[in-house]
Amino acid sequence: MRKFVLAIALLGLSTASTLAQQPPGGRLGTGLPVPRYVSLKTDRVNLREGPSKDHRTAWVFQRAGLPVEIIAEYETWRRIRDSEGTEGWVLHSLLSGRRTGLVMPWAKGKIASINLLDRADDRGGTVAQLQPGVIANIKTCDGTWCRIVIILERARDVDGYVRQDKLWGVYPNEKVE
Numbered sequence: 809m810r811k812f813v814l815a816i817a818l819l820g821l822s823t824a825s826t827l828a829q830q831p832p833g834g835r836l837g838t839g840l841p842v843p844r845y846v847s848l849k850t851d852r853v854n855l856r857e858g859p860s861k862d863h864r865t866a867w868v869f870q871r872a873g874l875p876v877e878i879i880a881e882y883e884t885w886r887r888i889r890d891s892e893g894t895e896g897w898v899l900h901s902l903l904s905g906r907r908t909g910l911v912m913p914w915a916k917g918k919i920a921s922i923n924l925l926d927r928a929d930d931r932g933g934t935v936a937q938l939q940p941g942v943i944a945n946i947k948t949c950d951g952t953w954c955r956i957v958i959i960l961e962r963a964r965d966v967d968g969y970v971r972q973d974k975l976w977g978v979y980p981n982e983k984v985e
Contacts, residue, residue, distance in 0.1 A: 838881060842878055842879065842880060842881060843877050843878060843879050844877070844878050845875055845876070845877050845878075845907060845977050845978065845979075846875070846876060846877075846878055846886075846888075846903045846904060846905055846906075846907075847872075847873050847874060847875050847876065847903070847904050847906050847907065847908040847977075848869055848871065848872055848873065848874045848876060848902065848903065848904070849872065849901075849902050849903060849904040850872050850902060851870055851871065851872045852868060852869070852870060853868070853869040853898055853902045854867075854868055854898065855867040855868070855869060855888070855894070855896035855897070855898060856896055856897045856898065857896060857897070858897055859882040859883065859885035859887070859897045860885070860897075863897065866896050867894060867896060869890075871943070873906075873908050873943045873945075874890070874908070874910075874943060875891070875907075875908045875909055875910055875943070875976065875977030876888040876889065876890050876903070877889045877890075878903075879895065882897075884899060884900050884901070885897045885898070885899060885900065886898055886899075886900050886903060888903075891910050891913040891914075891976045891977075892913070906945070907945070907946040907977065907978070907984055908943055908944060908945055908946060908977055909943075909944050909946050909954070909956065909975035909976060909977030909978055910941060910942070910943060910944075910975065910976040910977055911938045911939070911940055911941065911942045911943075911944060911970070911974060911975060912940040912941075912974050912975075912976075913940060913941050913976050914940075914976070915940040916940045916941050917940075918940075919940060920937075920939070921937035921938055921939050921940075922937070922938055922940075922970065922974060923935075923936075923937060923938075923970075924936040924937070924938050924956070924958070924966060924968035924969070924970055925968050925969045925970070926968055926969070927969060928950070928952070928953035928955070928969045929969075932968075932969060935966060935967070935968040936958065936966045936968065938958065938970070942958060943958075944956035944957065944958055944970070944975065945957045945958075945959065946975070946977065946978060946984055947967075947984075948984055948985055949972050949978050949982060949983060949984040950972075950983060951972065951981045951982065951983055952971065952972055952981075953969050953970070953971060953972060954969065954970055954971075954972050954975055954978060954984070955967070955968070955969055956968065956969070956970055956975075
C-alpha cells in the first residue's frame with residue numbers, strides 16, 4: 809500500500825511541474841521560440857491584464873513599429889514586455905514579425921545622440937546622429953553590428969550601422985538576416 813501512495817504522490821509532482829511550465833489551460837501557442845522580439849503593427853495597441861478581451865486594458869501603446877518581446881503565448885494572445893519592463897497581453901494580430909529596435913532607450917536624458925556609421929566599424933564615417941529612443945528598422949545583425957534604416961517622413965531614409973549592444977530589440981550575439 810505504501811508503494812502505491814508514493815507512486816501517486818510522484819505522479820502528482822510530475823503533473824504539477826509540467827502544468828507550471830505551460831500557459832493557463834495547457835494550451836500552447838505557435839511553437840516559435842519564446843522569448844522573441846516582434847514589433848507593434850498599429851498606432852493603437854491595448855495591453856491587457858490577461859489573455860482575453862474581458863480583461864482590463866492596463867495600457868495603450870500609440871507607436872507603430874515599437875519593438876516588444878514576446879515572453880509567453882496563450883492561444884491567440886501574446887504576453888509582451890516593452891523596453892521599460894511593462895508587461896501585459898495583446899492579440900497576436902496586432903503584432904508584426906518585422907524586426908525593429910530602439911536606439912539606447914536606457915540613455916534618454918543622459919546622452920544627446922549616438923553616431924550611425926557608414927560601415928560596421930568604429931572608425932566608420934558618421935551618416936547621422938540618432939537620439940535615444942528612435943525606432944530603427946533592423947535589416948541585418950551579425951552578432952556585433954546591425955545594419956538599420958531610419959524612416960524619415962519628409963526626407964530620404966537613413967541607412968547605416970550601429971553596434972548591436974546599442975539597440976533594444978535584438979539579443980546579444982543574435983544574428984538577424
